[in-house]
Amino acid sequence: CHATADRVEVRGRDLCADLIGKVDFVQMMMFEVFGRMPMAVETRVVNAVMVAVMEHGFTPSTIAARMIYSSGPEALQGAMAAGVLAGGSVLLGTTENCARLLQRIVDAPEGLQAAARREAEAHRASGKQISGFGHPWHHPDDPRTLRLFALARELGLSCRYVDAAQALSIAVDAAYGKHLTMNASTAFAALFCEIGIPVEIMRGFI
Numbered sequence: 001c002h003a004t005a006d007r008v009e010v011r012g013r014d015l016c017a018d019l020i021g022k023v024d025f026v027q028m029m030m031f032e033v034f035g036r037m038p039m040a041v042e043t044r045v046v047n048a049v050m051v052a053v054m055e056h057g058f059t060p061s062t063i064a065a066r067m068i069y070s071s072g073p074e075a076l077q078g079a080m081a082a083g084v085l086a087g088g089s090v091l092l093g094t095t096e097n098c099a100r101l102l103q104r105i106v107d108a109p110e111g112l113q114a115a116a117r118r119e120a121e122a123h124r125a126s127g128k129q130i131s132g133f134g135h136p137w138h139h140p141d142d143p144r145t146l147r148l149f150a151l152a153r154e155l156g157l158s159c160r161y162v163d164a165a166q167a168l169s170i171a172v173d174a175a176y177g178k179h180l181t182m183n184a185s186t187a188f189a190a191l192f193c194e195i196g197i198p199v200e201i202m203r204g205f206i
Contacts, residue, residue, distance in 0.1 A: 011035055026050065033201060041155050042195045048151055049188050052144045061086035096202045097131035098189035103199065105164040112167040120171035132165075132186030133172055140179055148187040152194060161190040 001010050008015035026046045030038040065083035072078050108115030123130040135142055152162050169182045192202055
């Protein structure tokens with residue numbers, strides 16, 4: 001970005017003449033990240049994910065934000081920071097981990113089903129929680145996940161990562177001997193991978 005007395009330039013585009021009133025917030029965000037304007041399908045995917053996470057009741061991040069706001073309502077930025085800091089490997093920060101897992105499955109030479117079984121069995125054997133599975137409220141399925149997967153097919157995406165996620169869900173149920181809800185983090189990861197958002201910056205989105 002570069003500013004002069006009468007002009008603000010962002011990645012070579014005139015902020016006032018080319019961008020304000022002509023692109024939406026998600027388009028501008030992706031323009032900043034990628035250095036190009038997103039395609040329509042990319043914008044729709046990111047908008048859908050942002051809508052899906054807009055509100056979800058009492059979670060650690062929202063509770064932290066609300067508590068800090070109660071103690072200092074004159075400093076909204078403190079509450080926002082508290083909510084962001086509550087994102088970690090269990091909640092909010094799981095999209096990146098899910099994406100790495102799905103990428104391993106998609107890239108595996110043995111195919112989706114075999115790779116999904118390998119990953120599920122390895123997690124089960126290690127005793128570690130598998131990112132993107134389990135939910136305290138949504139059973140048997142997370143409605144956000146179902147809708148986002150349906151949207152991916154409606155938009156004509158390749159659905160390689162959606163297929164990988166669904167193969168993983170089947171493998172996880174088999175490995176753990178019970179049904180584990182595939183939560184929205186896996187859907188976010190699958191759709192972001194479908195449109196090529198780098199794994200390294202997914203935590204910046206959610």
